[in-house]
Amino acid sequence: MPHKPAVDLRRLEALFQELFRKSEGEQYGLTAVDFFRILAEVGAKYLPASAGETEARALYESLRAEELALARGCAAGNERAWEVFLTRFRAKLYDAARAITRDDASGRELADSLYASLYGTEMREGVRVSKLTFYMGRGSLEGWLRTVLAQEYVNQYRKRRREVSLDEHLEQGEQFAEPATAGGNPGTLPADPATGADPRLEAAADEALASLDAEERFILASYYLDGRTLAQIARTLGVHESTISRKLEKLAQELRKKTLAALERRGMSRRQAEEALEADVRDLSVDVRGRLAQEMSARPFQARRSRE
């Protein structure tokens, strides 16, 4: 929820002036006041209440001022802005859509649907609302367009999945989907899945995972749950893939050790703990609801590693 940051933005006026000059917003019909208002909006969205001037300055200096002005110019219906936008991004938008869908026709359809929302087909209180209004300049406009396309694609997939009948799921054998490739929707997964697993096992696994930092859990999830390649994970994090490979090896061993130790602390012998870890939760019960909830996540995007 946007809030008013503690920092007094008037102290950043010189920086705002400089950003406006860099943005060349005038050619897209923006006045300095319009642009300052946008900057204030960005601050309200991303600066925490406790942010000081240094943090605010760092945020504003990192903004893509020119692309922000361009996007807002388009959102306001400025013709010049649209000309520039189309010249610079239209082909890239369609290329990105094709890359995401891996299919020409679907790619075009996806890009068309986004393009319509960028243009602003939705009306709110008689005013056309362009999706470009939501661009805040934190990353490149091209990257933002790709991200919005990807979000749209995932959303479309989810909508389609809801339309597929349970019978079809059953025919496809998805109720017996192997958990490792099933992905999962964390938001819909029951807190206590009715798998019949020993609660001590879950608690131990949770404890072991909690000892890892966010990046380590991200790497584990990307590799083991999403089926990403080492190279894909490495690109996302901006490191070499050998680094990811080493981390994964280390993390897998570490997790096993920590889980066993946690189980032992919960009263299991070493042997019992090892046997418990080997048990396949699928064998304990078949939970169709749980499975269906899991496969709502990004299944079509799974197993790329195996295809590649």
Place this chain on the structure above:
Amino acid sequence: MAELPKIVRQRLRAGGGEVHPDADLLTAFAEKALGERERAQVLEHLAACAACREVVALALPQEEGEQARAAPQGMRGWVLRWQTAAALATVAVAAIALLTIPDAYFRARAPVQVAKAPPGQSAAAREENSAAANQPAHSEADAARKQAEASTTVTRNKKEAVVQGAGEGGAVSAVLADAERGRRDESKDKLGRVLPAPPAKEGQVSTFTAEGAKQVPPPAPPATYDLKTAQAAPAAPTYQAKAQSAGMEKKQAVGGLVAGAAQQQSESGAGKGTATAAPVAADQAQVAGPAQAGPAQAPARAANETVQVMAETVAVAPIWRTTAAGGLERSHDAGRNWHAVPVSAGAAWNAVSSVGEHVWAGGHRQRTAVLYHSGDGGAHWTRLEFTGPAGAAPAADVVALNFTDAQHGVMTVVAAEDPRLRQIWTTADGGHTWTAPPVH
């Protein structure tokens, strides 16, 4: 890679809140543009949210390698090798020709295309050219490019569009880049209908350069070429073509998005300017004619004029096409270089047809067929609020368009009520009203 216990995988999957980071944050995360605090927050969410991980992964830009894999490897390698050989052969033959071809040949051709310049100007031009030729070039291609840039002259008649100087295509790398771009563009052209009939791209490079260098008359041009008209036009304005176009091409070669936009603006402006430009005064316009040149400048003069002759061989009318992305593009050099032409925001183009300065572009905007017309070669566009045949369903898209003259044309549209249904309409008034042809 070591396996994870299944219970650990299962618990790893648990978590993730309902509030997802917005597209800005995910983009900035992928571009490593976040501060520590925000990066940690986004990573924390990503570690638990499969959907957002998926979005980040899908939104990663394609790597060059991945894009290259889209093309058939074997064919691609073969074409590149072939093009490299052709380009190198072209440079070699051109270099030999510059040194060996007698001046008499150029004298015979020069009056047609080359306006004489005062001695002062010609000396300066020669000096510049000699300097360019004498500079230690990094490669033959570099030398060829410098010579071409220094002296490319272009002739055009009033009806025909700008001729790009051969200078922009002199370097091996430029040739390869052009060919590569051309092939990419060709593959994107979904209808292929608006592409002209220039020689096959590889062949075009070879034929054009080799024949230019050998100083044999150019091959019979395709129907859209108007070389004879251009040569015969007595009042055709001539001007120094070390023009914005060459500069623009360089910008495009750099490949920047901004450069592309700037180039397009320049292009439309330049096109408009040249259409109405009075002939440039001779003292500003041309390199020296052979009569004014001394023997010492013969090689440089030969180079200048050879380049000019080479430029003549690609003197063509602008050609148009639509791209798979729904864009509209124009080429002034027989399809070697294409430039996006903005027409109207929000529209996607499927079809284009041109007759002289008249251009029609058809496509759709928000599931409604749109048709635009330009009477000045694409500098200005007007939407044609066309009327379909009586009783015909509204059109959702224009998928094909062909005008035989400024008034008569045929258009294929998609019916709004059923996208599988195609209708063919004809016009006799430049596209304002359309009728369904009689069924026999």
